[in-house]
Amino acid sequence: MGNEAPAVDPVVESTAADIAAMRIRGAAAIADAAAAALAIQAERSDAVTPGAFRTQLRVAARTLYETRPTAVSLPNALRYVLRGTDGDSVDELRSSTIDRAETFREDLEDAQTTLGKIGSNRLRDGDVVMTHCHSTDALACIEAALDDGKRIEAIVTETRPRKQGHITARELREWGVPVTLIVDNAARRYLDDADHVLVGADSIAADGGVINKIGTSGLAVNARERGVPVMVAAQTIKLHPGTMTGHTVAIEMRDETEVLTSSERSEITDLEDGDDGFTVENPAFDVTPPRHVDAIVTEHGQFPPESVVTLMRELFGETTTEPWET
Numbered sequence: 001m002g003n004e005a006p007a008v009d010p011v012v013e014s015t016a017a018d019i020a021a022m023r024i025r026g027a028a029a030i031a032d033a034a035a036a037a038l039a040i041q042a043e044r045s046d047a048v049t050p051g052a053f054r055t056q057l058r059v060a061a062r063t064l065y066e067t068r069p070t071a072v073s074l075p076n077a078l079r080y081v082l083r084g085t086d087g088d089s090v091d092e093l094r095s096s097t098i099d100r101a102e103t104f105r106e107d108l109e110d111a112q113t114t115l116g117k118i119g120s121n122r123l124r125d126g127d128v129v130m131t132h133c134h135s136t137d138a139l140a141c142i143e144a145a146l147d148d149g150k151r152i153e154a155i156v157t158e159t160r161p162r163k164q165g166h167i168t169a170r171e172l173r174e175w176g177v178p179v180t181l182i183v184d185n186a187a188r189r190y191l192d193d194a195d196h197v198l199v200g201a202d203s204i205a206a207d208g209g210v211i212n213k214i215g216t217s218g219l220a221v222n223a224r225e226r227g228v229p230v231m232v233a234a235q236t237i238k239l240h241p242g243t244m245t246g247h248t249v250a251i252e253m254r255d256e257t258e259v260l261t262s263s264e265r266s267e268i269t270d271l272e273d274g275d276d277g278f279t280v281e282n283p284a285f286d287v288t289p290p291r292h293v294d295a296i297v298t299e300h301g302q303f304p305p306e307s308v309v310t311l312m313r314e315l316f317g318e319t320t321t322e323p324w325e326t
């Protein structure tokens with residue numbers, strides 16, 4: 001009995017379920033929600049000893065960590081909060097955790113605002129920007145350019161299979177930006193009308209590789225061929241410290257039902273018991289090699305992808321065991 005993992009707060013469970021089901025999605029939003037959930041866990045903890053409090057918090061962090069594998073902003077957020085949990089009593093641990101989570105969330109918002117201003121310098125009045133998926137970091141650059149009085153137009157890829165491009169289109173329209181929505185396969189054709197490709201990132205590897213929504217790498221290759229610069233807007237919580245020591249970024253594979261319905265499946269296979277020779281693959285992300293990226297825009301400035309490792313070392317130092325693994 002005594003060895004059972006302690007129950008975590010229902011808010012942690014529901015946040016984890018929302019992240020897994022993509023009701024909360026996008027790397028920054030996931031990090032923000034995870035930090036908020038840890039703060040609630042701390043606030044409502046029924047632990048009576050410091051040890052029990054820490055164990056409960058670690059279990060909560062692990063529950064959140066296990067939702068989606070690709071956006072490093074999630075473990076970066078969890079690590080940041082857990083490493084700030086400090087004190088000798090439950091009350092001290094509680095308040096330090098809540099403070100740390102609040103600081104994280106404020107910094108996240110500030111970083112995005114700063115990044116937006118830096119990134120907006122790359123956008124000129126009258127520019128046409130092609131976007132892929134929905135990235136709050138990328139949109140922050142457009143918002144800052146609009147605030148500076150620049151006129152910006154957007155070509156927005158639909159982003160199959162989840163169509164996050166619709167979220168981008170809606171947001172841009174709310175800001176009055178003229179939007180042309182295209183299917184992903186039309187991107188190359190429309191690149192001739194674009195001055196920039198602007199995307200976000202779920203993780204940035206030490207070699208400058210950019211892990212973002214599936215289709216980003218193909219878009220970047222096409223953009224390079226067309227001579228359109230590719231700009232990645234990514235706060236430093238998207239930097240993946242594990243890649244400094246040789247780890248690769250796990251690419252999430254999602255359910256085939258996002259790609260085709262069961263009736264579409266049966267139209268293809270026409271077999272009630274399934275068909276071993278028919279598989280659907282649904283990777284959610286891909287890796288864009290650094291040579292296809294012109295700049296990574298962070299709240300610390302713009303970097304050629306190959307030099308991002310220096311920033312990574314500065315910010316994360318040497319990586320150690322994750323606090324929720326101990």
Ligand SMILES: O=C(COP(=O)(O)O)[C@H](O)[C@H](O)COP(=O)(O)O
Pocket residue numbers: 025026027028029071132133134135136137138164199200201202212213284
């Ligand atoms: O790939 C996605 C979202 O994928 P999903 O919809 O599968 O979560 C976004 O481009 C990044 O997460 C960056 O977003 P942000 O800049 O908002 O962090």
